[in-house]
Amino acid sequence: MKVGVRYIVVLFVASIFTACGEPSLQKYFVEKQDDPKFMKIDLAPSLLEGNKTLGPEEKETLKGIKKINVVALPVKEDNKMDFEMERDALEAILHQEKYKELTRVKSSDWNFTVNYTGEETAIDEVIVYAFNNEQGLAVFRLLGDELKPEQIVEFVMNAKDSGMDFSGLEGLKDFFK
Numbered sequence: 001m002k003v004g005v006r007y008i009v010v011l012f013v014a015s016i017f018t019a020c021g022e023p024s025l026q027k028y029f030v031e032k033q034d035d036p037k038f039m040k041i042d043l044a045p046s047l048l049e050g051n052k053t054l055g056p057e058e059k060e061t062l063k064g065i066k067k068i069n070v071v072a073l074p075v076k077e078d079n080k081m082d083f084e085m086e087r088d089a090l091e092a093i094l095h096q097e098k099y100k101e102l103t104r105v106k107s108s109d110w111n112f113t114v115n116y117t118g119e120e121t122a123i124d125e126v127i128v129y130a131f132n133n134e135q136g137l138a139v140f141r142l143l144g145d146e147l148k149p150e151q152i153v154e155f156v157m158n159a160k161d162s163g164m165d166f167s168g169l170e171g172l173k174d175f176f177k
Helices: 004-020 025-032 045-049 056-064 079-094 149-159 167-174
Strands: 039-043 064-072 101-108 111-118 122-131 136-147
Touching: 025 064, 025 079, 025 136, 045 064, 056 064, 056 136, 056 149, 064 079, 079 122, 079 136, 122 149, 149 167
Parallel strands: none
Antiparallel strands: 039 064, 064 136, 101 111, 111 122, 122 136
């Protein structure tokens, strides 16, 4: 019975998306802004600089980043159906042709996909989608301007050591407890 209801709800959500045009991650983020079940974080790249002096590579990459958005939904006893619907909706969005998969990682705890939009040599958007059926889901969206993949990889690899300030994301850790 639960599985049948879930498929009916997914079909209903899919039909709404098709009737209103192709769903997008932008629309998804806008719709979740006023939803109290979700945690929302919007960061200006300048906030990542913190009090440390960044190297020229990090500064150059930060110049290309316009903003960072995060939405997250924890799994709770009373929202398991909502979680499944949201997970299905996000996966449907990210399977669209415009979102190109860069990598997929499955661990014992979380599943991650990293997608992007734009060209391989000029990335406009990086999306990290993570979910755990017991804890919840989160979508990190980094909007940029023709970022180079090697810049992004280098940026992520050096982020912790460079003294960047990720305190704006600290609430996520507690959100999933």
